[in-house]
Amino acid sequence: MANYNxxxxxxxxxxxxxxxxxxxxxxxxxxxxxxxxxxxxxxxxNYASDNFAKNLPIVYVLTVVGKDMFGKLGVKGLFIxxxxxxxxxxxxxxxxxxxxxxxxxxxxxxxxxxxxxxxSTWLGxxxxxxTRMAIDDDGELIILAPGLKEFGEDKEIDRLIRKYGYRTTPxxxxxxxxxDELKNNLSAAAHLIHGSxxxxxxxxxxxxxxxxxxxxxxxxxxxxxxxMMNKYNPELLKDGFNVLPNGEExxxxxxxxxGLWAYKDRFND
Numbered sequence: 001m002a003n004y005n006x007x008x009x010x011x012x013x014x015x016x017x018x019x020x021x022x023x024x025x026x027x028x029x030x031x032x033x034x035x036x037x038x039x040x041x042x043x044x045x046n047y048a049s050d051n052f053a054k055n056l057p058i059v060y061v062l063t064v065v066g067k068d069m070f071g072k073l074g075v076k077g078l079f080i081x082x083x084x085x086x087x088x089x090x091x092x093x094x095x096x097x098x099x100x101x102x103x104x105x106x107x108x109x110x111x112x113x114x115x116x117x118x119x120s121t122w123l124g125x126x127x128x129x130x131t132r133m134a135i136d137d138d139g140e141l142i143i144l145a146p147g148l149k150e151f152g153e154d155k156e157i158d159r160l161i162r163k164y165g166y167r168t169t170p171x172x173x174x175x176x177x178x179x180d181e182l183k184n185n186l187s188a189a190a191h192l193i194h195g196s197x198x199x200x201x202x203x204x205x206x207x208x209x210x211x212x213x214x215x216x217x218x219x220x221x222x223x224x225x226x227x228m229m230n231k232y233n234p235e236l237l238k239d240g241f242n243v244l245p246n247g248e249e250x251x252x253x254x255x256x257x258x259g260l261w262a263y264k265d266r267f268n269d
Contacts, residue, residue, distance in 0.1 A: 001037050001094065003062055004087035005045045008053070019186035021045075026190035027169065030129045035099055035260045037091035046084060058082060062090040066097040067258065071239075098259045105136035105263040111253045112234045115147025115208065121161070121218075122153045125195040126256045128203060133262035134251075140202045144228055149209035151218065152188075160188045165218040166195035 010021050025033050025041045033039050064077035076097045079090040111127040118124045127143045135141055152158030160182065164175055172192050176182045182189045196219075197203050205215050206223035215222040231244075237252040244250065253259070 001035070001042075001087075001091045003090070004060055004084075005049045005053075006042075008058065009045050009048045015187075019190075022190035023186035026193040027173070029169075030194060031133050031266065034129065034133065035095060035262070037088055049084075060086050062086060064090055064093045064097050065258070073258075100134075100259055100261045101264045102134055102261065103264065105139065105266070106131075106134050106251045106261075107136050107139045108142065108248075108250045109135060109139070109253065109261075110142045110144065110232045110237070110250050111256050113143060113145045113147065114255065115145075117147075117257075118145060119147045120150045120153050120158075121148065121195060121205070122151065122157065122191060124148060124205075125191070127253075128197070129194050130256045130259065131253065131261050132197070132201075133260075133266045135197075135201045136263075137200055138202070140204060141197075142204045142206065142223060142228065142232065144206050144225065144232065144234065146208035146225060146229075148205070148207035156185070157188050157191070160185060161192065161218055162214075164192055166192055167219060168196055168198050169193050172196075 006021075010017050013021070021041050021044065024044070025039065028040050033041070059080065059082050062079040063075050064079075065073055066076045068074050077090060077093040079086045079093075109131050111131065113124050113127065124143065124145055128141065131141060150158055151161040164172070164182065167175070172182075172189055175192075176186070176189050202221055204221040204223045206225040206228040207215060208225055212222040232250065232252070234252075234254065237250075237254075239252055239254050242250050242252050251261075253261070
């Protein structure tokens with residue numbers, strides 16, 4: 001869950017606040033974090049609110065956004081206040097609006113990344129951490145990314161991603177311990193963990209502007225975008241379950257930023 005005091009303290013904490021909060025969440029585990037209002041990161045932020053900002057005139061305006069019956073985005077809830085209850089109420093509604101609980105894990109998920117919004121894996125990896133709780137062991141996540149042209153949003157992050165790749169949590173923890181450049185950029189280290197399947201499922205990226213060699217060098221599988229777009233045509237697919245003419249069943253997501261998907265037995269409080 002984003003927003004609320006995260007938007008205050010992660011920003012005003014500067015680089016150190018951003019890096020350490022992201023790293024704390026990544027090490028704790030994305031599959032223990034997503035869709036939950038009560039997390040170690042949120043506890044740190046709430047402590048900051050209670051001890052350092054109680055007397056500041058901060059008012060939060062929180063929105064819950066979802067699709068209507070015609071597939072158009074709309075505001076489903078508006079919450080205005082100056083305390084944790086505002087965030088908690090918004091989070092409770094978001095779970096109803098944005099969260100999709102599945103009865104069975106999914107063997108194959110296809111995600112489309114709008115090229116006007118997603119140009120890097122830094123942002124595009126929402127495809128991974130928003131769906132990872134829904135993917136079956138040894139399942140596959142196929143990411144159609146026509147706008148993808150880089151890994152990081154800036155040159156240094158891009159360099160670090162290219163150097164270390166998306167590896168398992170133990171591997172990244174070891175890299176951090178042994179390399180000062182990662183130790184001093186924990187936000188990048190956290191991102192590398194976020195983008196890993198932890199070797200539990202396969203990730204196939206289909207980029208518009210990156211080569212097969214580049215994609216595979218960071219530990220992703222590569223898919224030819226043109227061929228994959230022909231096979232999984234976003235214009236012909238609907239969000240959710242689809243059966244293709246060849247009988248293949250897939251689960252399609254047109255915008256990974258708008259939801260969270262999980263197999264119910266994997267989502268335990």
